[in-house]
Amino acid sequence: MKRIIMMSFFGLMLYACNNGQTDKSTDDANKIDMNDRGNEKIPTPGGDPAEYDPNRGAGKFTHVDIGNKLDVAMAAGGEKIYGVKCSGCHKVTDEKLVGPGWLGVTTRYKPEWIMNFITNTNEMLDKDPKAQAQLQICLVRMPNQSLADNDARQLLEFMRKNDGVK
Numbered sequence: 098m099k100r101i102i103m104m105s106f107f108g109l110m111l112y113a114c115n116n117g118q119t120d121k122s123t124d125d126a127n128k129i130d131m132n133d134r135g136n137e138k139i140p141t142p143g144g145d146p147a148e149y150d151p152n153r154g155a156g157k158f159t160h161v162d163i164g165n166k167l168d169v170a171m172a173a174g175g176e177k178i179y180g181v182k183c184s185g186c187h188k189v190t191d192e193k194l195v196g197p198g199w200l201g202v203t204t205r206y207k208p209e210w211i212m213n214f215i216t217n218t219n220e221m222l223d224k225d226p227k228a229q230a231q232l233q234i235c236l237v238r239m240p241n242q243s244l245a246d247n248d249a250r251q252l253l254e255f256m257r258k259n260d261g262v263k
């Protein structure tokens with residue numbers, strides 16, 4: 098019995114170490130990649146280009162599972178939140194109010210980007226080139242909306258509905 102426990106302990110250790118190593122080697126790979134571009138520096142507003150993924154944005158969402166079909170109940174929940182927290186600044190057409198109109202927003206950005214932007218607005222405005230471009234047009238910094246993850250997911254579904262997903 099003792100032996101089995103020891104073995105599983107080592108198994109875990111190995112696993113943990115491998116994990117660390119995988120992360121490190123991708124890090125190194127990134128570095129090598131950067132060097133391959135020679136000494137040419139690509140200026141990126143707000144930080145290290147190797148760290149920031151403009152498709153995903155900055156925040157906790159790395160992959161959002163959206164199906165092909167609309168989740169009608171979630172979209173309805175999202176519409177309610179929109180009415181309370183977002184409609185003061187966003188129209189659902191392509192017209193700007195305080196912020197950009199939402200029409201087409203789900204085709205302009207990946208689901209992860211949208212979820213990260215609306216839950217981690219401040220950091221995204223500091224780092225994301227597209228968000229910063231909108232800030233220059235709108236001249237108002239979108240305040241953090243303190244949305245729960247589930248609120249954010251429902252809002253995304255409402256945006257999808259608004260963009261014609263059925």
Ligand code: HEC
Nearest residue numbers: 182183186195196197215231232235236237238239242252
């Ligand atoms: C006080 C006004 C205000 C409120 C309230 C607000 N926003 Fe914004 N939003 C903005 C502005 C302004 C921008 C453009 C970026 C900037 O200037 O900060 C923006 C940008 C966005 C974008 C990116 C749109 C694009 O096309 O680039 C999304 C998505 C978004 N807001 C979602 C939301 C959601 C969801 C809510 C409600 C929970 C909300 N916003 C509430 C002002 C607001």
